[in-house]
Amino acid sequence: MNGLETTRKETKLKKKGSVPQANVPSGPLLKRKMAFEGTPLSGKDFEQGKVLFTTYKPKLAYAWDTGRAIGRYLQGLKEGRLLGVRCRHCDRTVIPPRAFCERCFRPIEEWVQLQDRGVINTFSISYVRWDAVRLEKPTLPAVIDIEGTSPRVGILHLLGEVDPKQIKVGMKVKAVWKAASERIGAITDIQYFKPE
Amino acid sequence: MRKVAVVGAGLTKFMRRAQETGKELSFEAARAALDNAGMQLKDIDCVVMGTAPDAFDGVHMKGEYLSDGSGAWGRPYLRGYVGGGTGVFAPIQGWYHIASGMFDTCLVVCEEKMSGCKPHPQGAFLTIFDHTTERPLYPNLLWIFALEMNRYMTTHGITKREIAHVAVKNKKNAMDHPSAQLPMEITVEDVMNSEVMAWPVNRLDVSPTSDGAAAVILASEEKAKKITDKPIWIQGVGWNLDTSYWTNRDLYYPEYVERAARMAYKMAGVKEPRKEIHIAEPYDPFDYKELHHMEGLLLCGKGEAARLAVDGVTARDGDLPVCPSGGLLGVGNPIAAAGLMKISELFWQLRGEAGKRQVPGQPKRGVAQAWGDLMQVGTVVVMGVD
Ligand SMILES: [Zn+2]
Numbered sequence: 001m002n003g004l005e006t007t008r009k010e011t012k013l014k015k016k017g018s019v020p021q022a023n024v025p026s027g028p029l030l031k032r033k034m035a036f037e038g039t040p041l042s043g044k045d046f047e048q049g050k051v052l053f054t055t056y057k058p059k060l061a062y063a064w065d066t067g068r069a070i071g072r073y074l075q076g077l078k079e080g081r082l083l084g085v086r087c088r089h090c091d092r093t094v095i096p097p098r099a100f101c102e103r104c105f106r107p108i109e110e111w112v113q114l115q116d117r118g119v120i121n122t123f124s125i126s127y128v129r130w131d132a133v134r135l136e137k138p139t140l141p142a143v144i145d146i147e148g149t150s151p152r153v154g155i156l157h158l159l160g161e162v163d164p165k166q167i168k169v170g171m172k173v174k175a176v177w178k179a180a181s182e183r184i185g186a187i188t189d190i191q192y193f194k195p196e
Numbered sequence: 197m198r199k200v201a202v203v204g205a206g207l208t209k210f211m212r213r214a215q216e217t218g219k220e221l222s223f224e225a226a227r228a229a230l231d232n233a234g235m236q237l238k239d240i241d242c243v244v245m246g247t248a249p250d251a252f253d254g255v256h257m258k259g260e261y262l263s264d265g266s267g268a269w270g271r272p273y274l275r276g277y278v279g280g281g282t283g284v285f286a287p288i289q290g291w292y293h294i295a296s297g298m299f300d301t302c303l304v305v306c307e308e309k310m311s312g313c314k315p316h317p318q319g320a321f322l323t324i325f326d327h328t329t330e331r332p333l334y335p336n337l338l339w340i341f342a343l344e345m346n347r348y349m350t351t352h353g354i355t356k357r358e359i360a361h362v363a364v365k366n367k368k369n370a371m372d373h374p375s376a377q378l379p380m381e382i383t384v385e386d387v388m389n390s391e392v393m394a395w396p397v398n399r400l401d402v403s404p405t406s407d408g409a410a411a412v413i414l415a416s417e418e419k420a421k422k423i424t425d426k427p428i429w430i431q432g433v434g435w436n437l438d439t440s441y442w443t444n445r446d447l448y449y450p451e452y453v454e455r456a457a458r459m460a461y462k463m464a465g466v467k468e469p470r471k472e473i474h475i476a477e478p479y480d481p482f483d484y485k486e487l488h489h490m491e492g493l494l495l496c497g498k499g500e501a502a503r504l505a506v507d508g509v510t511a512r513d514g515d516l517p518v519c520p521s522g523g524l525l526g527v528g529n530p531i532a533a534a535g536l537m538k539i540s541e542l543f544w545q546l547r548g549e550a551g552k553r554q555v556p557g558q559p560k561r562g563v564a565q566a567w568g569d570l571m572q573v574g575t576v577v578v579m580g581v582d
Contacts, residue, residue, distance in 0.1 A: 038211055038221070039214060039216060040209070040213060040215070041212075041213045062327070074328070096326075122344070123346060124338075124346060124397070127391075127392055127393060128394055129336070130319065131319040131336075132316035132319065152446045153443075154444070164395075169346065169347070187330070188333070
């Protein structure tokens with residue numbers, strides 16, 4: 001029994017190909033003791049119920065404050081508008097909005113309405129959900145540089161209405177909003193961005 | 197500031213799941229480091245513990261929980277935490293405990309036990325993202341690596357195939373590491389054909405989740421010379437943080453790593469890192485990260501690292517051995533412990549005690565680096581024989 005059994009099991013491939021066999025180094029450890037062997041558990045040990053599980057269900061609920069800047073940002077989203085802020089001192093327009101500039105460390109007062117469109121800065125085609133569950137249909141996260149901001153200033157969002165194979169860095173995209181009646185003042189009021 | 201040396205190091209095996217508790221793993225690594233230095237706990241003045249998210253263990257304030265296992269009983273104790281950067285930050289904290297003149301010896305222990313988090317430790321990462329603007333989109337850590345890797349590849353025109361050489365090299369190097377979790381001989385083809393997790397990231401581009409611990413002992417110059425005739429000196433340290441507005445940065449280049457590296461090189465008197473660094477252990481939780489970090493560490497120009505990997509320059513017997521330990525990709529990634537494993541590797545390599553992993557040519561100076569928080573922190577340590 002060693003940890004590598006578990007590893008192999010868990011790296012079993014779903015799509016194609018196979019994970020090559022791990023090779024456990026043989027021979028003694030270095031002369032002076034430097035490594036402790038440990039007692040690895042295998043996946044089989046779990047299946048065979050050799051492991052005692054203690055389950056703990058925390059009921060941690062949070063009521064986060066939006067703060068001044070994000071509060072107004074969310075209000076804008078509810079109205080179908082994408083708002084940013086401008087630091088006059090740094091001549092820098094950014095999104096998401098913030099109450100202060102992290103560079104010059106001064107308060108930011110100026111609000112700017114940005115276009116609800118932008119350019120794909122980078123993207124991924126993700127077959128893994130947040131909790132590591134595999135997906136048949138991929139999620140398409142992207143950083144989208146928003147039109148009207150300073151260079152390379154974007155937000156994290158999703159792409160939609162696009163063939164994953166056609167997505168390119170530099171592609172122009174536009175927000176697809178939920179219907180006004182369904183918007184609640186959340187980042188998910190934008191369903192996704194789609195190619196223009 | 198006083199000179200500070202590493203005088204001992206110890207590791208547990210890195211494994212998918214250990215039956216030992218985090219306290220026990222910490223003890224085993226700390227005890228191994230003490231034995232390696234020929235010391236007892238009574239010889240230790242203070243303790244630094246590095247361990248990453250509490251959410252993995254489900255133990256809030258786990259620094260306190262782990263303290264007995266790290267030899268902290270009755271001693272000044274500090275838990276440091278900068279996410280994945282912790283493993284190289286903890287020895288920096290140990291360094292200033294001693295460099296400042298406050299203490300003569302410091303035991304630095306790093307531990308991670310990720311396996312207890314169900315169904316998968318990946319889920320614990322959701323809560324590192326902004327609760328209002330990002331978490332409703334259900335991001336995961338693979339996303340941000342994938343987004344960064346894509347930006348890096350697109351900016352420089354680097355291919356997945358070139359990057360895969362790093363995974364091949366590190367997993368092979370790990371075959372000579374007694375602590376390794378994923379030592380294996382694979383091909384670029386295997387990496388390319390492994391499961392697509394979040395394109396451009398495939399399964400074999402990624403390090404595993406692991407349980408494990410590592411420890412090193414630091415000592416002042418006077419003490420170090422009494423403890424060992426082969427102290428390895430901490431010549432320079434650096435750390436730096438970028439903004440948490442990570443979508444407002446160009447992810448193709450880790451500027452914060454460069455700033456941390458420049459800080460460490462300046463302290464170490466290193467003017468030309470490409471010539472004066474003989475061995476590098478950059479942080480490699482994903483294969484492209486090794487390349488990204490080599491560039492941040494100024495070991496090559498922007499966009500040049502992939503070529504060095506393909507050409508074998510970064511092989512253990514190449515001109516610039518990179519991750520001769522096997523790195524996180526091969527030895528494993530118990531987060532904080534993985535960074536300190538890199539410090540341990542430099543210690544053994546520079547002493548000429550790395551066994552089958554020994555890089556040829558008697559290296560005189562090395563650099564170790566880790567990365568973390570919300571892809572924004574760089575931690576760097578330069579170590580040398582004098
Ligand atoms: Zn400013």
